[in-house]
Amino acid sequence: MPFKETLAEKVSAIEAVIRSYLPEEKGFQKTVLEAMNYSVLGGGKRLRPLLMSETYRMFGGSGKEIEPFMAAMEMMHTYSLVHDDLPAMDDDDYRRGRKTTHVVYGEAMGILAGDALLNFAFETAAKAFPLAENPHNVARALTVFARKGGIYGMIGGQVADVEAEKTPGSEMTEEKLLFIHEHKTAALIQSAMMVGAILAGASDDDTHRIEQIGYKIGIAFQIQDDILDVTGTMDELGKPIGSDEKNGKKTYVTFKGLDGATEDQKRLSKEAIEALSSFANRNPFLEDLVDSLTGRHK
Amino acid sequence: MPFKETLAEKVSAIEAVIRSYLPEEKGFQKTVLEAMNYSVLGGGKRLRPLLMSETYRMFGGSGKEIEPFMAAMEMMHTYSLVHDDLPAMDDDDYRRGRKTTHVVYGEAMGILAGDALLNFAFETAAKAFPLAENPHNVARALTVFARKGGIYGMIGGQVADVEAEKTPGSEMTEEKLLFIHEHKTAALIQSAMMVGAILAGASDDDTHRIEQIGYKIGIAFQIQDDILDVTGTMDELGKPIGSDEKNGKKTYVTFKGLDGATEDQKRLSKEAIEALSSFANRNPFLEDLVDSLTGRHK
Numbered sequence: 001m002p003f004k005e006t007l008a009e010k011v012s013a014i015e016a017v018i019r020s021y022l023p024e025e026k027g028f029q030k031t032v033l034e035a036m037n038y039s040v041l042g043g044g045k046r047l048r049p050l051l052m053s054e055t056y057r058m059f060g061g062s063g064k065e066i067e068p069f070m071a072a073m074e075m076m077h078t079y080s081l082v083h084d085d086l087p088a089m090d091d092d093d094y095r096r097g098r099k100t101t102h103v104v105y106g107e108a109m110g111i112l113a114g115d116a117l118l119n120f121a122f123e124t125a126a127k128a129f130p131l132a133e134n135p136h137n138v139a140r141a142l143t144v145f146a147r148k149g150g151i152y153g154m155i156g157g158q159v160a161d162v163e164a165e166k167t168p169g170s171e172m173t174e175e176k177l178l179f180i181h182e183h184k185t186a187a188l189i190q191s192a193m194m195v196g197a198i199l200a201g202a203s204d205d206d207t208h209r210i211e212q213i214g215y216k217i218g219i220a221f222q223i224q225d226d227i228l229d230v231t232g233t234m235d236e237l238g239k240p241i242g243s244d245e246k247n248g249k250k251t252y253v254t255f256k257g258l259d260g261a262t263e264d265q266k267r268l269s270k271e272a273i274e275a276l277s278s279f280a281n282r283n284p285f286l287e288d289l290v291d292s293l294t295g296r297h298k
Numbered sequence: 299m300p301f302k303e304t305l306a307e308k309v310s311a312i313e314a315v316i317r318s319y320l321p322e323e324k325g326f327q328k329t330v331l332e333a334m335n336y337s338v339l340g341g342g343k344r345l346r347p348l349l350m351s352e353t354y355r356m357f358g359g360s361g362k363e364i365e366p367f368m369a370a371m372e373m374m375h376t377y378s379l380v381h382d383d384l385p386a387m388d389d390d391d392y393r394r395g396r397k398t399t400h401v402v403y404g405e406a407m408g409i410l411a412g413d414a415l416l417n418f419a420f421e422t423a424a425k426a427f428p429l430a431e432n433p434h435n436v437a438r439a440l441t442v443f444a445r446k447g448g449i450y451g452m453i454g455g456q457v458a459d460v461e462a463e464k465t466p467g468s469e470m471t472e473e474k475l476l477f478i479h480e481h482k483t484a485a486l487i488q489s490a491m492m493v494g495a496i497l498a499g500a501s502d503d504d505t506h507r508i509e510q511i512g513y514k515i516g517i518a519f520q521i522q523d524d525i526l527d528v529t530g531t532m533d534e535l536g537k538p539i540g541s542d543e544k545n546g547k548k549t550y551v552t553f554k555g556l557d558g559a560t561e562d563q564k565r566l567s568k569e570a571i572e573a574l575s576s577f578a579n580r581n582p583f584l585e586d587l588v589d590s591l592t593g594r595h596k
Contacts, residue, residue, distance in 0.1 A: 028477045029454035031461055036449075083413060088385075088405035107386035108460050111409065115381060115416060116453045122420045123444035129437040139427040139437070146421035151334075155414045156327035162406050163329055179326045 003288050010285075014046045014053070014070060021071035021124050035105040035113035036120065040078045043096050047293065048073045051217075051286075052192040055210060058276075058283035061200030065132035069141060069195050072125035076149050077188060079117035080158070086110055089162065122146070132199070141198045148191030157183025165249075172250040178219075181252070186218020193217075206279070213275045220268035220294035223261050226251035230258060269294035301586050308583075312344045312351065312368060319369035319422050333403040333411035334418070338376045341394050345591065346371045349515075349584075350490040353508060356574075356581035359498030363430035367439060367493050370423035374447050375486060377415035378456065384408055387460065420444070432499070439496045446489035455481025463547075470548040476517075479550070484516020491515075504577070511573045518566035518592035521559050524549035528556060567592035 001009075022040060025033045049070035056066045085092040085100040086107065093103050102110025125142055132138045147153055161180045164170055193214045197207045229244045230253055244251050253261045272294065273287050299307075320338060323331045347368035354364045383390040383398040384405065391401050400408025423443055426436045445451055459478045462470055491512045495505045527542045528551055542549050551559045570592065571585050 023449055027454070028458040028474055029449055029481075032449060032453065032457040079413075083409055086409060088409060106464070108464060109457070111381055111384060111386060112453060112457055112460065115377075115412070116449050116457075118413060118416055119444060119448040119453060123441075123448050126437065126441045126444055129434075129441070135433045135437055136427075139424065139433055142440070143421075143424045143427070146417060146424055150417040150421050151321060151327055151330060151414050155330065155410060155417060156325070159330040159407070159410055159414075160326040162410065166404070166406060176326055183327075 003285070003292070006285060007289070007292075010050060010053075011046050014049045017067045018046070018049070018071045018074050021068060021127075023120070031105065031109060032112050032116050035101055035109050036075075036117050038104065039082050039101045039113060039117065040074060042078075042098055044074065044077070046074060048077055048188055048192040050289065051189060051214075052196040054283055054286040054289065055193040055196030056200045057196075058279065058281055058286055059197050059200035059202045059206070060281060061196065063132065063199075065128040065138060066196065066199050068124045068127040068131070069145065069199065072121040072145065073188070073192050073195070075117045075121035075124060076145075076154075079114040079121065080154060082110060082114040082117065084158070086114075118149075121149075128199070134201070137199055137201060141195045144194045144198065145191055148187045148194070153183055153187035153191065157181070157185070157187065160184075174255045177250065177252065177255065181219055181222045182215065185222045186215050189218040189221070190214030209275065209279075213272050216268040216272040216275075217290055217294055220265045220272065223252045223265040223268070224294060226253050227258065227261055227265065229253075266295065301583070301590070304583060305587070305590075308348060308351075309344050312347045315365045316344070316347070316369045316372050319366060319425075321418070329403065329407060330410050330414050333399055333407050334373075334415050336402065337380050337399045337411060337415065338372060340376075340396055342372065342375070344372060346375055346486055346490040348587065349487060349512075350494040352581055352584040352587060353491040353494030354498045355494075356577065356579055356584055357495050357498035357500045357504070358579060359494065361430065361497075363426040363436060364494065364497050366422045366425040366429070367443065367497065370419040370443065371486070371490055371493070373415045373419035373422060374443075374452075377412040377419070378452060380408060380412040380415065382456070384412075416447075419447075426497070430497070435497055435499060439493045442492045442496065443489055446485045446492070451481055451485035451489065453481075455479070455483070455485065458482075472553045475548065475550065475553065479517055479520045480513065483520040484513050487516040487519070488512030507573065507577075511570050514566040514570040514573075515588055515592055518563045518570065521550045521563040521566070522592060524551050525556065525559055525563065527551075564593065 018040065022037050023033045025037065052070055052073055053066055081095065082101045084090050085095060086102055092100055094100060101113050105113065125145055128138045128141070129135055149155065157180045160176060161184055164172055164176065190211050193210045194207055197210045202210065226244065229251065256264060269291065273290055276287050276290065316338065320335050321331045323335065350368055350371055351364055379393065380399045382388050383393060384400055390398055392398060399411050403411065423440055426439070427433055430436045447453065455478045458474060459482055462468055462474065488509050491508045492505055495508045500508065524542065527540065527549065554562060567589065570588055574585050574588065
């Protein structure tokens, strides 16, 4: 089957898994449950659960304990977007063409829906324990999932980014920008792939290799986003073109130039795919997926 | 040793445990780490970790795996206060005589510090796995910890409370008020005691009894707060007297009257202590503690 059709099929299966773990909208707390479901079902590309399940398959995983983690990953990603959109943060009224959660449900409920999704992500991930043969792997996966989402992962990157934007005169350096990209973007991609590997029983060594691959994918993905802001069409980017430059935002392109950025993106994408292809068991779909996510300009 | 001295000693030991799990303030994400530590070290009474460790002791627990959970419990409690104080929520500038987190660090950082504490609570709790003899108990404890903090626990109660306050004309019923008290207040007390019991290896039956005891303690504690708002001194209550009535807030006293409320508080307190004293291994300090928390008016 061609890549695009296989992709569509897999994403639709993931959509069903995610839905099956969402809360029923009832009880005195009904509003927050509606706000959670509205946020999660906002039409994301489900890349992280997809990377998770494909890495799991690559390491021979075939159980059900991956499913709560797939849903949990999307809940964690979604909470970060809901809080990112709040008035005190990016103050965005629209995301993917729909009103953002706090616009529909009010600011207090936007905060609470984000909190609820983050907490429910862990509640959902913990449902893997009775589904798994080996509780140690679930414990290891949960530890990675927590760390990569937190102050040494996504939140850490978000804090550095928010602070750089909100502090007039604060200097953006290449080192800080890479910290932000590594943590804000790459950390959840690493988390997704590492959780997949760990649940399938991958060794610590292999899990570390997957972490490095996730880093390369995340950075290449982000560089590509910075490049598209300069060269792309609004359709490709999903947001107005040239907004980074207009906002005086320093990006990877600012530091490396368009040629240097493109070179780095291609190199990281190539290295990630080569590293994936060096494992004993290969997953050609995963390699194609990484190529489509990070190599658009080759 | 008299109860108050033992209490002070135990709380100071808990303070040291909590500090040992707080993050070091360094790196590009330093500001959020400072905001987290500022929030957690704001001088709380550490009741939840204390109830946790004393329940653990009652069931014969003597390991170290309780410690990350004690710190995690306080992180979870603290994040809920940080977000509660935000402008879009209760908009409080002071808590326990200190400026609230968002006042000191700004609103964006207040949101992120709360998120960071919630995520770090799970990251910290997961540190119990390598410390525990039995990973199944840690998995069970983590599941309870997540559930009681989330949409079927504390967040659920918070949502119903916020919605009742922010929706003009919405009717507060006795049923809804009890839902709010059970979830917003009792859930974390249940969580603390159940985690303590589970980590010490308590059976499902005993853990269920502890859950019921935690419910009684939480409700008695909350009724007492409602009573003090009418009869207490500002010193006893820690906030201005009569604020509930002034704000038109319906409380347990509104529905049951002062006498009815006092009667229920005393009954629940007595039942909780009697239930604690019916276990094979008793913990006299825990019984005194529950008495001091819920029986002030006897």
